[in-house]
Structures are given as C-alpha cells and as structure tokens.
Amino acid sequence: MEAAVNEIVAKYNYWIYVVLMMIGFYAMIGKRNLVKKLLGMNIFQTAIILFFVSTGVKKGGNIPIVDKYQALAGGVDAATIVNPLPHVLMLTAIVVGVSVTGVALAVLLRIYKEFGTLEEDEILEKLQR
Amino acid sequence: MSTTNLHLFVMVVPLLSALAINLFGRSNRFLIAPLVLGSLTFSVFGSILVTGRVLRDGPISYTVGNWQPPFGIELVVDPLSAMMMVLIAVVALLASFSSLQSVAKELPGREAFFFTLYMILIAGLFGLVLTGDAFNLYVLLEITSITTYGLVAMGPGRAARASFNYIIMGSIGACFYLLGVGYIYILTGTLNMADIARILPTLNAPGATATSIAFVLIGLWIKMAFFPLHGWLPTAYGYAPTGAGTMVAPLMTKVTVYLMIRVILSVYTPALVFANGWLANGVLWAAAIAIVSGSSLALGQKDLRHMLTFIIVAEVGYMVGGVFLANANGLTGAVLHIVNDALMTLCLFLVVAAIVYRQGSVSLSSMQGIFRRMPWTMAAFVLGALAMIGVPPTCGFFSKWYLILGGIDGGHWEFVIALVISSLINVVLFFRVIEIGYFGALEDGGHHGPVQYQEAPGWMLNPLMLTAVLLVVVGLSTGPLVNNLIRLIVPAGF
Amino acid sequence: MKNLALLATLVTGTLLLLGTRDFPAWGDPQAPASTYLSPVYIEKAVEQTHVPNIVTAVLGDYRGYDTMFETVVIYCAGMAVLSVLRRNRKEE
Amino acid sequence: MRDINEHTSGEDLIIKTAVRLMVPFAQLFGLYVIVHGHYSPGGGFQGGVILGAAFIMLALAFDMKTSQQYMPIRVNAIFSNLGATIFVGVGALCALFGGLFLDYSALDRLIPLGPIEWRSFGIFLVEVGVGFAVMSIMVLLYWNLSSGGTMDEGL
Numbered sequence: 001m002e003a004a005v006n007e008i009v010a011k012y013n014y015w016i017y018v019v020l021m022m023i024g025f026y027a028m029i030g031k032r033n034l035v036k037k038l039l040g041m042n043i044f045q046t047a048i049i050l051f052f053v054s055t056g057v058k059k060g061g062n063i064p065i066v067d068k069y070q071a072l073a074g075g076v077d078a079a080t081i082v083n084p085l086p087h088v089l090m091l092t093a094i095v096v097g098v099s100v101t102g103v104a105l106a107v108l109l110r111i112y113k114e115f116g117t118l119e120e121d122e123i124l125e126k127l128q129r
Numbered sequence: 130m131s132t133t134n135l136h137l138f139v140m141v142v143p144l145l146s147a148l149a150i151n152l153f154g155r156s157n158r159f160l161i162a163p164l165v166l167g168s169l170t171f172s173v174f175g176s177i178l179v180t181g182r183v184l185r186d187g188p189i190s191y192t193v194g195n196w197q198p199p200f201g202i203e204l205v206v207d208p209l210s211a212m213m214m215v216l217i218a219v220v221a222l223l224a225s226f227s228s229l230q231s232v233a234k235e236l237p238g239r240e241a242f243f244f245t246l247y248m249i250l251i252a253g254l255f256g257l258v259l260t261g262d263a264f265n266l267y268v269l270l271e272i273t274s275i276t277t278y279g280l281v282a283m284g285p286g287r288a289a290r291a292s293f294n295y296i297i298m299g300s301i302g303a304c305f306y307l308l309g310v311g312y313i314y315i316l317t318g319t320l321n322m323a324d325i326a327r328i329l330p331t332l333n334a335p336g337a338t339a340t341s342i343a344f345v346l347i348g349l350w351i352k353m354a355f356f357p358l359h360g361w362l363p364t365a366y367g368y369a370p371t372g373a374g375t376m377v378a379p380l381m382t383k384v385t386v387y388l389m390i391r392v393i394l395s396v397y398t399p400a401l402v403f404a405n406g407w408l409a410n411g412v413l414w415a416a417a418i419a420i421v422s423g424s425s426l427a428l429g430q431k432d433l434r435h436m437l438t439f440i441i442v443a444e445v446g447y448m449v450g451g452v453f454l455a456n457a458n459g460l461t462g463a464v465l466h467i468v469n470d471a472l473m474t475l476c477l478f479l480v481v482a483a484i485v486y487r488q489g490s491v492s493l494s495s496m497q498g499i500f501r502r503m504p505w506t507m508a509a510f511v512l513g514a515l516a517m518i519g520v521p522p523t524c525g526f527f528s529k530w531y532l533i534l535g536g537i538d539g540g541h542w543e544f545v546i547a548l549v550i551s552s553l554i555n556v557v558l559f560f561r562v563i564e565i566g567y568f569g570a571l572e573d574g575g576h577h578g579p580v581q582y583q584e585a586p587g588w589m590l591n592p593l594m595l596t597a598v599l600l601v602v603v604g605l606s607t608g609p610l611v612n613n614l615i616r617l618i619v620p621a622g623f
Numbered sequence: 624m625k626n627l628a629l630l631a632t633l634v635t636g637t638l639l640l641l642g643t644r645d646f647p648a649w650g651d652p653q654a655p656a657s658t659y660l661s662p663v664y665i666e667k668a669v670e671q672t673h674v675p676n677i678v679t680a681v682l683g684d685y686r687g688y689d690t691m692f693e694t695v696v697i698y699c700a701g702m703a704v705l706s707v708l709r710r711n712r713k714e715e
Numbered sequence: 716m717r718d719i720n721e722h723t724s725g726e727d728l729i730i731k732t733a734v735r736l737m738v739p740f741a742q743l744f745g746l747y748v749i750v751h752g753h754y755s756p757g758g759g760f761q762g763g764v765i766l767g768a769a770f771i772m773l774a775l776a777f778d779m780k781t782s783q784q785y786m787p788i789r790v791n792a793i794f795s796n797l798g799a800t801i802f803v804g805v806g807a808l809c810a811l812f813g814g815l816f817l818d819y820s821a822l823d824r825l826i827p828l829g830p831i832e833w834r835s836f837g838i839f840l841v842e843v844g845v846g847f848a849v850m851s852i853m854v855l856l857y858w859n860l861s862s863g864g865t866m867d868e869g870l
Contacts, residue, residue: 010648022636030628041300055315059650064677071669078662084677092693096271099700102856104296106704107282110289134810152796193688195818202688242706268692279703318659340642673835674753683838687817691802694848698799701852708864
C-alpha cells in the first residue's frame with residue numbers, strides 16, 4: 001500500500017500529462033471536425049511540452065540564470081539550479097508547434113474555400129457527388 | 130574553403146540559395162533556375178567528395194560549434210549517410226530540371242515560393258542524414274514535413290484536403306517520435322545518439338525502453354507510410370503539384386527509412402530491438418501485407434500517378450521488411466533498395482511530369498497511343514517499369530534478390546512469397562499501362578491529324594534519359610556498390 | 624470509427640503509463656537528466672560563453688544548430704502560408 | 716459620413732487611442748526582451764513575438780492597411796529573409812573563417828574581441844536574427860490568415 005502511494009506521489013505529474021496527451025490524441029483521430037482535429041494537435045503538443053519541462057524540475061532548484069561575476073569568481077553549485085536543457089528543447093518545440101499550426105490554418109482556409117464546410121462527413125459527401 | 134566543413138556546406142548552400150531565391154526570385158524569376166541548379170550541382174560534387182573522404186579515412190565525427198559531442202550537437206558522416214547524401218543530391222538535381230519546367234507552367238507567379246520550400250526541403254533532407262542527435266532529428270523531421278505540407282497544398286482542388294490529412298498524420302508521427310525521445314532523455318539524460326547507445330544497455334528499465342522504442346518506430350512508420358499507417362500518402366502525393374511530386378516521392382519515404390535504420394543501428398542497437406522475436410515477426414507480417422495490399426490497391430487505380438503512389442506504399446514494405454529480417458542479406462537488400470527505389474520512383478515520376486506537361490493528365494484513358502506521341506519518354510517508362518518489376522540487368526532485380534535471400538536465410542517465407550506476388554502484380558500493372566500506351570487506339574485525332582509527335586522539352590527529357598540509364602548502370606555496378614559501401618554498413622553481429 | 628479511435632487512445636495511454644514505472648521520481652535531484660549533462664551546462668556555461676542566462680547560452684551556442692533550424696522552421700511556415708494562400712484581389 | 720464609417724467597421728476611439736499609446740512601448744519592450752536575453756528571461760523568439768504582436772495590435776485596432784503603413788509587405792519580406800540569413804550566414808561565416816560551423820569564437824579572426832566574448836556576441840547576433848524572422852513571420856501569418864491571402868483587408 002505504502003509503495004503504491006509513494007509511486008503516485010512520485011509520478012502523478014507524468015500521469016496527468018499522459019492523460020492530457022491522450023485527450024489531444026483522441027481529438028486528432030476521433031473527431032470529424034477539422035478544426036477540432038487541429039485543436040487536438042495543439043493539446044497533444046502542449047502536453048508534450050509540459051512533460052519535457054517537468055523532467056527538468058529539481059526539488060528546491062532555482063531558475064537557470066546566475067550572477068555573472070559571482071559565477072566567474074566562485075563557480076556555481078549545480079544542485080541548486082534546475083536543468084536548463086529541457087527548457088531549451090521545448091523553446092524549439094514550441095516554435096515548431098506554432099509553425100505547424102500556422103500552416104494547418106492556412107490549409108483549412110483553402111479547404112473552406114473549396115468545400116464551404118469543415119465537417120469531414122460533409123466534405124466526403126461533396127467529394128462523392 | 131577547407132574540407133573539414135565540406136559536408137556541412139553541402140547542406141548550407143541549398144539553404145542559403147533558398148533564402149536568396151525568396152529575396153531575389155520574387156521580382157526576377159529568371160534568377161531562380163541558376164540558383165537552384167547551381168547550388169544543387171555544388172551539393173552533388175560536394176557529397177561525392179565527402180563520400181570519397183569517408184571511404185578513405187573512415188567515418189567523420191563533426192561537432193557543430195566546436196563543443197564536445199554529448200554537450201554540443203554531433204554530426205556523423207559514416208558510409209551509410211555519405212551514400213544517402215550522394216543519393217539525395219543526385220535525385221534532387223535530376224528532379225529539379227523537370228520541376229523548373231512544370232512549375233513554370235502549373236503555378237505561374239508562385240515559382241519563388243515553390244522553390245524556396247523546395248530548396249529548404251532538400252537542405253532538411255541533407256540535415257536528416259547528417260545528424261547524430263536525437264532531438265535535432267525531430268526538428269529536421271518537422272522542417273521536411275512543413276515544407277512538404279506547403280508544397281502539397283499548392284496543388285489544385287483536392288490537394289488542400291490531402292495536405293490537411295498529411296498534417297494531422299505527420300504531426301501524430303512527429304509527436305510520437307518526440308515522446309519516444311523524451312522517454313530516452315528521462316532515462317539517460319542525454320540526446321546524443323552514440324551516447325544513448327552506450328548508456329541504454331547498462332540501464333535496467335525494460336518498460337520505459339520498450340515504450341520509447343515503440344513510439345519512435347511508430348512515429349517514423351507514420352512518416353514513411355508503412356502499411357496500416359499509410360492512409361495519407363496516396364492522396365498527398367497524388368494531388369501534389371507535379372513539380373513537387375518528382376522530388377518528394379522519391380526522397381521523403383526513403384530518407385525516413387534511412388532514419389529508421391539509423392535509429393535501430395545507432396540509437397537502440399540491434400541487440401535491443403531484435404531481442405524480442407515477436408516484434409520482428411509482427412513487423413515482417415505487416416510488411417508482407419503492405420507489399421501485397423499496396424500492389425493490389427494499385428491495380429484499382431485509373432490514373433498513372435495514383436497507381437505509382439500505391440506502389441510506393443508497397444516499396445516501403447520491402448525496405449522495412451528487409452531491415453526487420455535482421456540478417457546481413459536482408460539489411461543489404463534494404464539499403465540497396467533505398468538507392469534503387471529512389472532512382473526507379475524518380476524515373477517514373479519524371480515520366481509522369483513529362484506527360485502531364487504535354488497533355489495535362491496521366492489518367493490511363495488519356496494515355497492511349499502515347500508511345501507514338503512521346504516515344505523517348507515512354508522508352509524510359511518501360512525501363513523504369515522493368516526495374517520496378519525486377520528484371521535483370523536493371524537495378525530493381527538486385528535489391529529484390531538480396532531481400533529474397535535474406536528472407537530465405539531468416540526463414541520468413543511470408544515475406545518471400547509477398548515479394549514474388551508483388552513482382553507478378555507489378556508485371557500486370559505496368560504491362561497494362563504499356564499495352565494501353567502502345568496498342569491503344571489513338572484518341573480521335575479529328576482536326577489534329579492522326580499522329581502528332583509531341584515529345585517533352587529537352588530540359589525534361591534529358592534528365593529523364595539520364596535517370597533511365599542510371600537504372601541500368603547502378604544495376605550493373607551492384608557488386609562494387611555492395612562490396613565497397615554497403616558491407617561497411619552492416620554491423621558485426623548480423 | 625469512434626470505437627477504434629478510443630481503443631487506439633487507450634492502448635497508447637496504457638503503454639505510456641506503463642513506461643513511467645521505470646522513471647525516477649519527479650523532481651529527484653539524482654535523476655539521470657539532472658546529473659549527466661545539466662551540471663556541466665550550469666557550471667561551465669558562464670565561464671565558456673560569458674552569458675549568465677544558461678538557457679540562452681545553451682539555446683544560442685551549445686545547441687545553436689537546433690536553433691538555426693528553429694528559425695528555418697518558422698521561416699518555412701511563413702513561406703508555406705504565403706504560397707498556399709497568397710493571391711491578389713484582381714485574381715478572384 | 717466619417718462617423719458612420721468608423722461605426723460600421725467596429726472601430727472604437729478608446730481602443731484606437733490606447734493602441735496608439737501602447738504600440739511604442741510594446742515595441743520597446745520587445746527590443747528589450749531580445750537584447751536583454753543574456754541577463755534575464757527572454758531572447759530572440761520571445762522578443763520577436765512581442766514585436767510582432769505590436770503590429771498585429773495595430774491591425775486589430777485600425778485595419779490591415781494601417782499596419783502595412785508601418786511595415787510594408789516588401790519590408791516584411793526583407794525582414795524575414797534577413798533574419799534567417801543572419802543566422803545561417805553567421806554560421807557559414809564561422810566555417811569560412813577556419814572554425815567549425817556556428818563556432819562563434821572563430822570570428823575572433825575577423826574582429827579580435829577575444830574568443831569567449833565572441834561567443835557571447837555571436838549568441839546576441841543570432842538572437843537578433845531570430846527576433847527579426849519571428850517578428851515578420853508572425854505579422855505575415857496574421858495578415859494572410861485573417862484576410863484569406865489577399866493581405867488588404869480583414870480583421
């Protein structure tokens with residue numbers, strides 16, 4: 001019992017992000033409205049970003065900005081500062097997410113002009129005609 | 130220019146020329162062709178020089194920004210990536226001649242945007258084969274994907290919907306890959322491929338490792354349109370502008386197959402991936418189904434280009450299956466098939482581009498009597514078709530031979546039978562097209578007269594002829610290619 | 624279709640949750656991610672680049688190659704949107 | 716006549732005045748975030764987004780033409796190319812001056828500041844490039860998506 005509680009306390013953040021990811025994933029593959037699919041993609045990407053950033057957390061850590069002269073003179077104690085690498089990676093991933101969303105919105109505009117609707121069923125109906 | 134940075138310039142020159150095309154090409158579109166052809170020619174020669182250096186001195190490890198590998202981003206040029214660089218450069222150069230012509234006709238006024246995306250896509254592909262860093266690979270995967278979404282969506286009519294499907298599927302693939310990398314990062318604390326390969330076997334974390342393998346592989350399979358996940362490919366490549374199809378279709382899936390090989394060989398190590406027999410068995414069955422169903426779905430198509438897109442799905446099955454045979458012959462066949470399939474697909478898509486340029490459509494009904502109108506183009510088509518079927522001495526035969534040998538070595542008869550069936554279906558497929566083109570009654574000529582000779586323009590025809598010749602040349606030089614290059618790639622344990 | 628999507632979601636989610644069993648606890652200072660690369664970045668970044676913001680130092684220098692492609696990605700997005708949508712009012 | 720126009724297009728005196736006042740400060744803050752990225756949270760991407768938001772705010776409060784008076788389409792194109800070129804160009808320059816790609820300390824041979832100072836300054840240069848590219852692309856995305864590609868009117 002105690003082991004299970006410890007496991008929950010130690011990992012619950014990952015589980016929350018996994019649930020969030022799966023909400024986005026379900027929207028991407030299960031929803032029939034194209035905008036909802038796009039929103040699902042954004043939820044998925046945001047959940048991944050949260051997931052990565054949470055790997056950088058250190059209990060009691062400070063932000064990764066140090067005092068320049070103090071650092072040059074005496075060095076930095078790495079244990080007091082959170083891991084900067086996930087932040088860097090996720091800055092890049094955020095930009096990628098923004099770019100994909102922009103392109104997808106442009107494509108959605110084209111689809112709307114073509115078919116007059118963003119419901120997949122109605123588009124398929126129009127295609128078969 | 131020192132030769133230390135040469136392989137990077139192979140990637141950077143197309144990238145810079147893409148920026149230059151956007152800046153200057155918008156106002157003066159006569160600058161586009163020299164910039165595209167010039168930078169790609171540079172890449173061809175640069176990549177050949179790099180390959181020579183790799184074969185002479187062994188793999189190059191390069192650190193961007195002069196930081197030690199686990200801290201900075203490492204680039205690795207080993208024989209496999211050097212070979213892929215040459216392949217990408219050659220295919221991109223040959224395709225760009227044809228693209229320049231068909232884009233000028235299909236998308237007037239948007240050439241500058243098209244070729245900006247086109248050149249960034251090529252630079253991204255070079256980056257993908259160079260990189261030795263798992264996260265960098267994700268960023269480059271997204272660059273190649275975003276440019277492809279844009280290129281596909283530039284097509285008319287249904288292209289936008291095809292592109293949106295591709296965006297959703299491609300994003301799922303990329304997100305899965307990123308998740309897999311995240312799991313490795315939490316376990317090992319590093320992103321460098323060689324470093325991961327060193328640390329991962331020492332950890333005792335079977336669950337998380339298996340999850341990350343599954344997610345990375347599924348992500349890459351979505352991106353390469355492996356069988357159950359192939360839904361986006363036929364529409365995306367079928368409705369893309371012709372000029373985009375000639376370059377995207379031969380390269381994108383093959384580079385992703387390369388990435389899968391790279392991930393298996395130098396991130397997870399084969400010992401870990403093939404430790405469980407059921408994974409390889411399952412993938413081989415999926416590959417066998419991919420091959421048969423891709424070929425049979427192609428039978429139902431009434432348009433040459435859509436037929437070819439389903440053949441690409443089948444060919445992805447060949448290569449994935451070859452890798453998961455997990456023996457030397459299978460891997461040799463898969464790597465050889467990457468080269469051969471890129472050239473065969475290029476040849477066939479260049480034929481499609483030439484026909485579309487002249488008559489606007491490649492539906493089978495519009496190809497009646499095409500042999501009399503475009504004899505040289507169709508001669509190249511016949512050669513490409515023979516290679517796809519696997520008739521010696523064209524290159525398609527040799528890679529299939531290795532794949533079949535690998536299948537027999539591993540005792541995977543389902544894969545061998547699927548290969549044979551698919552070759553037979555390809556015979557039916559291509560001879561149907563050849564029959565329509567050769568014996569089909571000419572469309573009612575009316576006021577045009579009975580036979581009109583309408584060969585493609587020289588800028589499209591000559592690269593096509595060169596590609597067709599390359600099919601035979603590569604086929605005949607299979608022996609040296611395998612002995613000098615591909616044997617170096619196969620790891621010792623195989 | 625919906626059931627299939629739900630099934631795929633559940634399978635994926637279960638796989639991800641099972642994978643977390645091998646993870647170090649959240650915020651554990653002894654986790655591999657916190658002990659392998661990051662101490663070196665934190666201790667050496669200021670000395671090697673004279674940039675007190677370690678995130679900027681890693682973003683711009685140690686992993687500058689990623690950031691270059693990040694810029695190219697957003698540039699691509701702009702050009703893709705332009706090429707997909709751009710038209711003049713006259714063309715309508 | 717003028718009043719009716721202003722009313723129908725949904726423009727509001729308060730919003731217009733507020734935006735007119737806010738835009739210079741928003742731009743200044745964007746530049747601060749880019750330049751001060753070495754010492755505080757910030758950098759090219761974040762600052763670029765703030766700079767882009769300033770122009771988008773103009774387009775929202777007035778109309779697209781007004782924002783294009785402050786940043787014409789041509790200038791936008793030049794900025795986006797310039798931003799990407801600065802980054803790739805700095806990297807290529809490092810390689811041409813005998814270092815490895817993106818090894819800013821190699822630029823010490825160009826202007827001797829000291830290799831470590833050059834690393835700091837190189838990061839600054841590329842952040843400026845990122846800022847330019849992100850600013851112009853954000854504005855471009857807004858213009859295109861809100862007008863459906865005509866870039867003359869819309870929200």
